[in-house]
Amino acid sequence: MPRAMWKGAISFGLVTIPVAVYPATEEKTLRFNQLHDEDGGRIRQKRVCEKDGEEVGYEHIVKGYEVEKDRYVVLTDDDFDAVPVASSRAIDIVQFVEFEEIDPVLFKKSYYLIPEETGAKAYALLREAMKEDERVGIAKVSFRDKEHLAALRFKDDAFVLETMYWPDEIREADFSGVDVNAEVRDQELAMARQLIDSLTSDWAPEQYSDAYREALIAIVEAKLNGQEIEVVEAEPAAKVVDLMEALKASVANAKKGADDAPAAKSASKKKSAAKKPAAKKPAARKKAVGE
Numbered sequence: 001m002p003r004a005m006w007k008g009a010i011s012f013g014l015v016t017i018p019v020a021v022y023p024a025t026e027e028k029t030l031r032f033n034q035l036h037d038e039d040g041g042r043i044r045q046k047r048v049c050e051k052d053g054e055e056v057g058y059e060h061i062v063k064g065y066e067v068e069k070d071r072y073v074v075l076t077d078d079d080f081d082a083v084p085v086a087s088s089r090a091i092d093i094v095q096f097v098e099f100e101e102i103d104p105v106l107f108k109k110s111y112y113l114i115p116e117e118t119g120a121k122a123y124a125l126l127r128e129a130m131k132e133d134e135r136v137g138i139a140k141v142s143f144r145d146k147e148h149l150a151a152l153r154f155k156d157d158a159f160v161l162e163t164m165y166w167p168d169e170i171r172e173a174d175f176s177g178v179d180v181n182a183e184v185r186d187q188e189l190a191m192a193r194q195l196i197d198s199l200t201s202d203w204a205p206e207q208y209s210d211a212y213r214e215a216l217i218a219i220v221e222a223k224l225n226g227q228e229i230e231v232v233e234a235e236p237a238a239k240v241v242d243l244m245e246a247l248k249a250s251v252a253n254a255k256k257g258a259d260d261a262p263a264a265k266s267a268s269k270k271k272s273a274a275k276k277p278a279a280k281k282p283a284a285r286k287k288a289v290g291e
Contacts, residue, residue, distance in 0.1 A: 006143040011090040017123050018116035093137040106164040113159035191247040198254040
């Protein structure tokens with residue numbers, strides 16, 4: 001478990017539950033350094049003052065808010081600590097809602113809330129009460145120089161804090177004049193539903209993996225061993241000429257795939273094992289694209 005990034009308390013009416021906040025996720029991405037193509041030297045990014053051209057160390061960097069062109073108000077750590085909001089020291093639950101009511105586009109990042117020993121009983125009490133009614137708490141919390149709207153739910157026995165975007169941070173969808181309300185025929189709708197039904201099964205996240213990352217690692221290992229990377233042209237995307245014919249062909253392909261694969265309702269372990277051999281094919285294709 002990484003180091004706690006914030007400590008405070010869940011405030012629930014007059015009940016206070018001391019907790020520590022830990023990141024619940026980690027992004028597994030290959031990170032690349034920038035190199036000079038002529039000699040392989042590392043390219044470094046430097047913090048340079050635009051007035052004197054000198055490099056500036058972190059200890060001499062302060063935060064400034066631009067109020068107008070080239071005019072800043074500098075804020076110190078004490079200024080941030082002095083922000084008069086209750087959410088800077090507590091996760092204040094202000095409302096309970098059904099989880100399905102929240103649009104997923106609002107969710108930003110997940111954190112685990114681990115109780116201090118003195119709050120363990122209240123933590124368990126709130127967990128059982130929320131589980132029974134299948135509710136999530138809506139709260140406000142401030143950390144990392146920003147106040148967040150958040151949803152509190154449970155994953156197994158752990159409280160999960162889901163930070164959320166504020167409603168005014170969500171952009172409206174702009175279709176730029178494209179008509180997305182075109183008339184749909186009954187036959188097309190029926191065929192689309194049939195396709196959806198044929199692709200519907202129990203949710204099993206363990207059957208998915210990052211094929212692109214795996215293929216990129218394979219390319220790195222191959223180049224490290226002096227192997228030549230074969231570049232294969234990507235298959236062109238098929239053009240949809242007739243929507244109904246495309247739907248029929250898709251349903252046929254989905255049915256064929258279902259016949260070849262194990263039963264959709266089988267245990268997740270069996271599904272995962274059945275999927276593993278097929279993972280090599282997309283990985284090889286991604287390898288060609290990634291080079």
